Amino acid sequence: MKLVTFGEGAGRVGYVDGKEIAVLDVPTMREWFERGGADETGERVALAETRLRAPIIPKKFFHTAGNFREHETESKQVGWTHEIAPWIVFFQNVDAIIGPDEPVIYPEHLTEELDYELELAIVLKKAGKWFPPEEAADYIGGYVIFNDITARDIQRREMRSGVFSFCKAIDTFCPLGPWIVTPDEVPDPHDLAMTLRVNGAERQVSHSSRMSVTIPAILSHYSALGYSAGDVLSTGTVSGVAGFSPDAASLYLKPGDVMECEIERIGVLRNPVVSWQDGHGEPAPPRARW
Numbered sequence: 001m002k003l004v005t006f007g008e009g010a011g012r013v014g015y016v017d018g019k020e021i022a023v024l025d026v027p028t029m030r031e032w033f034e035r036g037g038a039d040e041t042g043e044r045v046a047l048a049e050t051r052l053r054a055p056i057i058p059k060k061f062f063h064t065a066g067n068f069r070e071h072e073t074e075s076k077q078v079g080w081t082h083e084i085a086p087w088i089v090f091f092q093n094v095d096a097i098i099g100p101d102e103p104v105i106y107p108e109h110l111t112e113e114l115d116y117e118l119e120l121a122i123v124l125k126k127a128g129k130w131f132p133p134e135e136a137a138d139y140i141g142g143y144v145i146f147n148d149i150t151a152r153d154i155q156r157r158e159m160r161s162g163v164f165s166f167c168k169a170i171d172t173f174c175p176l177g178p179w180i181v182t183p184d185e186v187p188d189p190h191d192l193a194m195t196l197r198v199n200g201a202e203r204q205v206s207h208s209s210r211m212s213v214t215i216p217a218i219l220s221h222y223s224a225l226g227y228s229a230g231d232v233l234s235t236g237t238v239s240g241v242a243g244f245s246p247d248a249a250s251l252y253l254k255p256g257d258v259m260e261c262e263i264e265r266i267g268v269l270r271n272p273v274v275s276w277q278d279g280h281g282e283p284a285p286p287r288a289r290w
Contacts, residue, residue, distance in 0.1 A: 067236030105279035204240030
């Protein structure tokens with residue numbers, strides 16, 4: 001089942017049934033998971049005639065960094081200042097979440113090195129803490145595509161202290177979608193092709209089997225922090241980011257670019273990049289100095 005949030009405002013909840021959305025009797029996707037489901041209202045909406053929103057706004061968004069060691073390996077091409085360890089965890093600013101086809105607004109007063117990071121993310125179907133990997137499957141409510149937009153120049157400065165978050169938490173830097181695919185449609189989340197394209201050209205091409213730490217292990221490890229139903233947990237990006245390329249300057253995102261994140265069995269998350277002027281209708285603020 002493909003669970004969606006759609007429509008205007010905060011959106012409505014449903015699931016995709018062919019070319020239609022079957023509307024569910026629940027106000028938000030988080031509440032759908034908190035309740036353990038909801039009945040259909042009987043209403044149907046044409047998928048092509050509505051707007052898909054970010055499928056869920058979680059209470060907590062757990063970031064995993066360094067899980068794909070190929071990403072750590074490529075960092076050595078540019079002399080990254082800190083080791084990318086396999087157990088880096090931090091929290092995302094959930095107010096930065098946007099949905100499919102919504103624009104990433106380029107904050108040119110903050111960064112000149114805007115980058116992409118394709119990731120597979122997990123949605124927790126129920127609350128829990130302190131559980132072993134063997135029980136992790138009981139907590140998986142679905143899978144969703146996440147594009148971890150990063151301002152590399154800000155990250156480079158943050159990494160002097162070994163801590164980073166601002167570089168990934170700026171408004172619109174958290175595309176999520178296009179829907180949540182329930183586990184029955186993804187028999188093995190470690191057997192999925194992963195591709196990110198910019199303007200149709202492949203940039204990141206990998207496979208979820210290349211994770212160094214499995215999804216059950218990740219879920220168990222972070223369970224010490226406590227999960228709520230509907231929380232989201234990312235599993236790390238794959239190789240091919242602009243910032244770790246020897247020719248990074250030519251690959252960084254710019255207004256007018258279109259990103260397409262594709263994960264097998266889940267779908268395609270598409271987002272354009274627009275200027276601050278186009279996104280906000282006014283010039284960018286004065287250049288920030290870090």
